[in-house]
Amino acid sequence: MSTPAVSSVHQALQKSFKNLENCQKVWKSALTECSPLLESLGNLAEQSKALSNVQLSDTPLRVFPDLEDRLRFKLLQAMDTVLGKLNDKLSSLQSVRDTISSHASGVLQLYELHADSLDLLAVTERSATTPSIADMLGWLQDAERHYRQQFLRRKAVLQMLRVDNLSLVESAPQRWKSLESASAEDCITDILCKVSFFMESELGK
Amino acid sequence: MEGESRDVTSFNRKCSAVTGSARKIRDNMADWHNLMLKWDKLNEDGFSVASNVVNLRLSQSSQLSSSSAPPGGAAELQDQCCKLQHIFDKMVGVVTRMENLMTSQRGLRDLEEFQFGPEGRQCPLFHTWDTKEFVGACHFLWESFVQEVKLKQIILQEVAHTISADLCAVYLSCWLHQPFNPAHNRHMLEALLLETGHRPL
Numbered sequence: 001m002s003t004p005a006v007s008s009v010h011q012a013l014q015k016s017f018k019n020l021e022n023c024q025k026v027w028k029s030a031l032t033e034c035s036p037l038l039e040s041l042g043n044l045a046e047q048s049k050a051l052s053n054v055q056l057s058d059t060p061l062r063v064f065p066d067l068e069d070r071l072r073f074k075l076l077q078a079m080d081t082v083l084g085k086l087n088d089k090l091s092s093l094q095s096v097r098d099t100i101s102s103h104a105s106g107v108l109q110l111y112e113l114h115a116d117s118l119d120l121l122a123v124t125e126r127s128a129t130t131p132s133i134a135d136m137l138g139w140l141q142d143a144e145r146h147y148r149q150q151f152l153r154r155k156a157v158l159q160m161l162r163v164d165n166l167s168l169v170e171s172a173p174q175r176w177k178s179l180e181s182a183s184a185e186d187c188i189t190d191i192l193c194k195v196s197f198f199m200e201s202e203l204g205k
Numbered sequence: 206m207e208g209e210s211r212d213v214t215s216f217n218r219k220c221s222a223v224t225g226s227a228r229k230i231r232d233n234m235a236d237w238h239n240l241m242l243k244w245d246k247l248n249e250d251g252f253s254v255a256s257n258v259v260n261l262r263l264s265q266s267s268q269l270s271s272s273s274a275p276p277g278g279a280a281e282l283q284d285q286c287c288k289l290q291h292i293f294d295k296m297v298g299v300v301t302r303m304e305n306l307m308t309s310q311r312g313l314r315d316l317e318e319f320q321f322g323p324e325g326r327q328c329p330l331f332h333t334w335d336t337k338e339f340v341g342a343c344h345f346l347w348e349s350f351v352q353e354v355k356l357k358q359i360i361l362q363e364v365a366h367t368i369s370a371d372l373c374a375v376y377l378s379c380w381l382h383q384p385f386n387p388a389h390n391r392h393m394l395e396a397l398l399l400e401t402g403h404r405p406l
Contacts (some may be wrong), residue, residue, distance in 0.1 A: 050374035059372060060363050061379070064356060070384035071375075078382065 005114035006122055007135070011203050012110050013136045016103040016193045020143055023096045024188055027147070030092045031180075037089070038173040041082045041161075047168035052166070071200050086158060097151040104144040111137060129197035136198075139191040146184050153179050178184060226313050227330040229252045230339055231401045233306050237346065238403070240306075244299050244350070245266050247301050251357070252381050253293040257285045259373045271345060281353050286365050300350045307343045334400050342393055352385035 056068050111118070111133070117131070126132040157175050161168060194200075220309055265375045268278075314336045317325050325335055360376045367373050398404045 047374055047378040050371040051378070053371040054369070054375050056375075059354075059375075060359050061375070063359070064352075067356070067379070067384055068388075069381060071379055074382040074384050075378065077388070 001070075003117060005117040007203060009107070009111055009114060009133055010130075013133070013195075014199055014201075014203055016140055017136075017192065017199050018109050019099060019103050020140070021192055021199070022190070023100050023147070024192070027093065027096045030089050030175045030183075031095070033175075034086065034089050034176070037082050037086050038176045041079060041086070042173040044075055044079045044082065045166045045172075048072065048079075049166050049170065051075070065175070079163065079169070081157075083161070085177050088160060090155060093151050093154065097147045100144050100147050104140045105163070107140060108137060119142075129201060131194060131198060136195060139194070143188055143191060146188060150179065179201065212350075214227060223373075226316065226336070229309070229313060230330065230336075231403070233309060234397045234401045235403060237303070237343070238394060238398060240299050240303055244296065247292055247296050247299065248380070248383065251289060251296070252377070253286055254289045254292060255360065255364055255380050256377055257298055258282065258289060259377060262365055262367070263284060263370060263373065263381055275398075282365060289361055289364075296357060297354060300354050302346050303343075303350055307340070307347045310336075310340050310343045331400050331402065332406075339397070340398075342397055346393060349385050349387070349390055353383055356385060 051068065051071060056062060056064075062066055123134045124132045124136070154176065155171060157179070160173060163169070259276060265278050265282065300342060314325075318337050321327070325337065329335055360380055364373065364376050367376065395404065401406060
């Protein structure tokens with residue numbers, strides 16, 4: 001009943017979904033760490049903007065001739081630190097995307113390798129606990145696409161930032177937030193629910 | 206081998222059982238470190254009080270234009286301003302103690318000039334720095350803190366009387382980011398601590 005081809009594809013799928021489960025956690029925690037960083041980036045941009053709006057020579061601060069430059073330097077330095085930290089977070093998001101992509105393409109390659117010995121029945125056959133191979137391959141591709149797109153969009157938000165365009169930096173937190181899509185994340189959770197029995201089953205026995 | 210063991214003993218003598226001028230400098234540098242930590246803490250506390258002041262002031266002025274002012278607002282604003290004044294007084298105290306440290310450092314230099322002539326002592330008390338360099342470093346640090354205190358005094362005087370949101374934001378970011386206290390200060394302090402053996406080489 002269970003041919004060697006089916007069981008080897010099953011094993012690879014099980015491994016990929018376990019990896020996906022892990023990646024979802026890493027992704028979520030990296031994103032949670034990003035939001036306070038973006039908030040402080042937006043805050044620093046607001047401060048810089050306020051500094052540009054104020055003519056210091058008309059205020060009691062006129063006694064410090066180099067204050068504006070010094071404060072601007074400090075603000076830029078602080079922004080730089082925050083951007084550096086965001087960059088670290090972005091690379092952990094990237095590594096999540098990379099592992100999911102490599103798993104998804106690896107499983108697909110394995111399936112293509114065995115495609116001749118897997119007939120339509122074997123690919124679409126499912127039981128109460130094990131979804132069909134075709135479904136699972138599809139879900140894995142869905143998850144891969146979700147993380148790939150999410151990563152690109154978030155990277156684009158950060159790459160668009162320029163210190164000479166403060167309103168862009170100021171609005172970055174909102175744009176970052178607008179990328180959050182609960183339904184897409186729920187899809188991943190949904191997929192993981194659908195394969196939960198399959199992940200727990202002991203293959204190869 | 207012999208040279209090595211001699212190095213170790215001279216290191217010990219310099220760092221743990223120091224006496225006289227070296228001991229005094231070493232203690233002064235530890236005080237610098239503690240004062241700067243204390244300053245940072247006060248700066249943080251001051252910032253949160255100053256932002257309370259700004260928020261109260263701005264919400265007051267927006268309420269004034271729309272309806273009658275809340276009765277408790279003014280008292281609370283006064284209360285926060287007093288708190289800020291209190292923190293500022295403590296910061297002035299910190300800078301006064303920094304000045305004392307600098308004076309003590311100058312005294313040590315003068316003592317050396319008296320003991321060894323205008324050239325100072327031949328071999329350094331610690332690793333490489335001579336007493337004049339300690340005075341220079343302390344003076345540099347002290348000057349930046351004096352500027353900071355001047356800036357903070359203006360902020361303290363003005364922050365509750367400003368209705369422009371932008372200027373308030375500038376006051377707050379001046380308080381938080383300490384434009385006259387560059388990152389170089391931190392490195393200077395680390396250099397002092399390294400030289401006097403508080404930090405392992």
